[in-house]
Amino acid sequence: MARILGLHCRECGEIYDISPVHVCELCFGPLEIQYNYDEIGQTFSRQTILDGPLTMWRYAQLLPLNGEPCVGRQVGYTPLVKADNLASKLGVKEVYIKNDAVSHPTLSFKDRVVAVALSKAREFGFEVVGCASTGNLANSVAAHAAEGNFQAYIFIPHDLEQGKVVGTLVYGATVLSVKGNYDEVNRLCSEVAGKYGWGLANVNLRPFYSDGSKTFGYEIAEQLGWKAPQHIVCPSAGGSLLTKIYKGLTEFQKLGLIDSLPTRMYAAQATGCSPITTMVKERAEIMRPVRPNTIAKSIAIGNPADGYYAAETCRKSGGWAEDVTDDEVVDGIGLLAQTEGIFTETAGGVTVSVTKKLIEQGVIPRDESIVICITGNGLKTQEAILGKIGATIPIQPSLSSLEDALLSHRIGVVPRVANREPVSV
Ligand SMILES: *Cc1c(COP(=O)(O)O)cnc(C)c1O
Ligand SMILES: [Zn+2]
Secondary structure, X not given: OOOEEEEEEOOOOOEEOOOOOOEOOOOOOEEEEEEOHHHHHHHOOHHHHHHOOOOHHHHHHHOOOOOOOOOOOOOOOOOEEEOHHHHHHHOOOEEEEEEHHHOOOOOEOHHHHHHHHHHHHHHHOXXXXXXXXXXXXXXXXXXXXXXXXXXXXXXXXXXXXXXXXXXXXXXXXXXXXXXXXXXXXXXXXXXXXXXXXXXXXXXXXXXXXXXXXXXXXHHHHHHOOOOOOOEEEEEOOOOHHHHHHHHHHHHHHHOOOOOOOOOEEEEEEEOOEOHHHHHHHOOOOOOOOOOOOOOOHHHOOOOOOXXXXXXXXXXXXXXXXXXXXXXXXXXXXXXXXXXXXXXXXXXHHHHHHHHHHHHHOOOOOOOOEEEEEEOEEHHHOHHHOOOOOOOOOOOOOOHHHHHHHHHHOOOOOOOHHHHXXXXXO
């Protein structure tokens, strides 16, 4: 029997052969890879994983490639950091940071999805690849396209951060800066994929792309000692990562790699673009698209393709969702940096602040294990915090200038007066 059975429709269950398609012809539902877990279970175990490379490809049996990856062979197996300083600041017992801010090669979790999507693009015979992106996907598709000798066409909204734009152009990709928001970029890309027959990572290659996200969940469970945490807080844009982390944990349970699945999933969004968290909080049956307005640009998708499934996953796992203001996003970036020495981008600021809010609301209990998903690097979104995190102190290259500066900023000056007994007269 084959390890992969085909693509199946999440809505009506129709089965399709493996090909670069992403929506059901019958009902327009999204297509997903269908694996044969009985077959995979015969040869896949904790030991075969431990014998594999220290990359996401240690889970290759649960990924939709026929052969070896042609790009991104080093992606994955990022650190899971026990964050004791942050935990004590939040007043909780056990917090971990799954840190894809240091993902190789482009410093966001999008390296995982692109490694799968472009390797599959090669198997399908595409020579031109691309994507619609809020920034990180652009960086990663451009980098992996260079590695794999693909031609790349990258579509982004015109108002992205400089770090994301420069970090795409440098790889030699053709970058189309679209006068519109992400949802308009995405609509254009659907037309492009149909007309030119290019392999677009998050359009016609989407079922393959999104399975790369499962490895984020596999790694959390493995790095916790083959155990799923009680709570996972995850930033959501299109809603794919959150959905697939949970799917990955479900697969691990099905294959006996973890004993139980107590995990509750929580979606984190910015209030200025919160269709998923709003759907959860209002217990709504449908998701209402919005017009994004937030500094958290990487997760500013007003009409998320997998938004409904992300909200469903929060609910059915017993989790919840929350959103935070742009000021709280900046606070969250600072809090993580100053407690754990990890510099995350705006999406990470969202996730840290949402975690704090859920703890303060009593939604996440203080004595259970919490994993915070950090998905991107702060060096790419510097304009979001510039001027809000303190400033440098200019001095002359002399000791006297240094001492003047320290005095005038009250740095290193012992507050002697405070310790004195009151003076009696
Ligand atoms: C794309 C992205 C996300 C969200 O991913 P979805 O799968 O679209 O929900 C989260 N964080 C960062 C930094 C991203 O770039
Ligand atoms: Zn269908």
